Amino acid sequence: MYGKKVKFRAAFILLVLISLVLIIYLSLKTLEDNVVYFLSPTEIQNKEEIKRNEKVRVGGMVKKNSIKSYTNYISFILTDYKNEINVTYSGTIPNLFSEEKGVVAEGTLKDKNYFIANKILAKHDENYMPPKVNNSLDSK
Amino acid sequence: MLPGQIGFISLVFSLFISLILFFFIFQDYKSESQAPSLKVYSLSFLQLLTIIISFFCLVLSFVISDFSLAAVYQNSHTTKPLLYKISGTWGNHEGSLLLWLLVLSIFSFCFLVQSKYTPKKYRLLTVLFQNIITIGFLLFVIKTSNPFLNLFPVPNEGLGLNPILQDPALAIHPPILYLGYVGSSIIFSSALSAMIHRFVNPSWADSIKIWILTPWIFLTLGIMLGSIWAYYELGWGGFWFWDPVENVSLMPWFSLTALVHSIIILKKRDTFHSWVLILAIITFTLSMNGTFLVRSGILNSVHTFANDPERGFYILTFLFLLILLSLIIFFIYQPKDNSVKSFFLFSRETAISVNNWFMMFFLSAVLIGTIYPLILEITKDIKISVGAPFFNIIIIPFLVPFLFFMIFGPKLKWIKTNENLMSKKLIFNFFLSLVFSSIIYFFWGKATLLNSIIFLLGLFLLLTLLFEFLETITKKNKVNIPRIISHFGFGLLIVSISLNTIFSVEMDINLKIGESYKFKKYELKFNSISGKVEKNFNSLLGNFSLTDPKGDISYLKPEIRIYNQPSITTSEANIKTNFFYDRFITMNNIQNSEFFNIRFQQKPMMIWIWISALLISLGGILSVFRQKD
16 A cells, blocks of 8 residues: 555654653653742741642852851851841852852752751852842842 | 954965865866866965965964063963963964864865765855855954954063963964864764765765864864873863863764764665764864864853853854755755665664764763753753753763673674674673673772773773784774774763772862871872972972871972963862872962961872873774775
8 A cells, every 4th residue: 555665754753752751751751840939038938838848949148147157067148138037058158158149959848937948059140149138139 | 463463464365265265166166177277276275275374374473472462462472481481472362263274274175185976066065164164254353353362552571371371282272173073064064065966876976074083083183182281281180070161172072072973884785864864064063162162161161261142142153054054965965864774683884883873872862961051041041050960870880881882882793793792801891801801890999880880891891802903903904993982982981980989089178388288098198388489489398298008108389380471260170190109289378377378188099080082082083094094
């Protein structure tokens, strides 16, 4: 009925399509479980429910005189000048991490006021501001 | 003052020359002559020369610290060491684009000179497309990112270069990476030109192979250099972060790697025409895209440096036009591949298709993971980030079949393979690898099953290639050597990374001077701290002694540097390297406290990761030289 060439083409196109669907499906499925949302302290306060062990990133400024250090961890307060949240962290502390500077921390929320960070992201720019803090500073 | 002016004039001059060149190429194209006229050669040379002059004027301005130029003022400082004054030239947006232009014109000129044995019209058209890209970038540089912009009044001192960029690996990283990115422009231009002239055939494949291998080698080395820099400078001790900026350099690498393989099919079997062309277009698009994403600042990255929406818009428009052009050409001149060359399932054609399938899969996964956050931010204003877990989940399991095909694929013959692939040697290798990986899996709790399987296959690949290498080296026909070396490098990379993941020891701790800390049979003691004043920074040296499980003591000296200009604090890792592992320590101060934040890591096989990347590109280099014979 159909020539060999046509069959070959059809099989090839079918294979490509299947691969494509497979790739997109797999990627999106994995993305769903591995996406980390970026929130500001205010957004955390306004959140309706806190999922336990959900990974999030919180961005804000480190409050003045709030850094406390211990052997195994440090604690500090993150603020966007409207709301604040307590953070504990153990791990590498980037050099640009200091009070009244912007910081992005990744970790899990215990409740609306308590955040356990497992990573603090270093930004290479000393004037860096987390995106949403920038907005709330502008609107002030 | 003067070099800046000469540089700018030279750049404008170059734009004129390019426009004239454009015209002469057209004229030449219609003429009956057998070869491009001398005018085309000399104008191309002039184009290259003016860009070289312009580039060296900028370098000179940086060297003499001419702060009348905004680019120099913003990125340099008189006290900076000479090497970093020079590398400061391309450590910023404007200068890096000038470097991009320089590399582009070098490649165009080299192509014109080297392509002597190909049809005249094809050659001219390729140069024409290159010229279009050059003009686009010249306009871009002159209009939106002029590196020779003047400042008045002239400042006395510059702002300095971000200290983390003051590093030997990062000084040469951008030029090498650009040689890879921009080198792929030749593949793009020549693919379009070959399509129009119905020249997509084995002899085209033969002539273009060297232009595929060269950017591939540089891209491999460029990515490696960036990774080495991130390893010791960013202070986390990792060598790959799946950061968007890293991903955009990895994507063209995947498509180039696919191209390196599929061009062989075109050359040997005269099939896969359209696919090779699509890959050629994809590769350059991804390279341009890399420049766009990094330079426009829209990537939410830990490496983010420059921000300017207008520039991003320009590159995006230019990129869009180029893609449109190539799509139009593709649909009009698409090669009518009337002769479907049949081949059987067990053939090298299948093996290479499988390689290409995996490359495209890895590419798509990385692409989705990189641009998904951008799309979500634009459409829904939600900020998310996609981190290492996504890439690990989606890519690592697929390494299992990938490695399997990599072991058996190259053993298959063209068209059809009848012989039995299982030899005694192969079975022996398999059992040897199985023994090693089982020992690791059952006796070290940290090794996951997946990790062990990948280690097993990586080792299997390594051993197989080792035997193949020993066999080939004694034979007269050494045609397989480049492939064996590159693949061996990849196997080594897999084995090293697996061992690195399984056997890494790491700990983070806050210590005061004089304190010590015990963990897993190691003991780390913070003995003292000492200060040192250097030309452009002050440093604090921590003196640590580490007692390892055997009782041997080693001394580690991490450093905190406080740079004067700009005033930034960085920590310099202290790394003790040997053949088996790296010991890596960083120290950071914590504000308002006597504690120092210490990160210690023992990372096995680190040096082998770099060696394997070198081997991968060495295979490419050997292959280029084989081409010349």
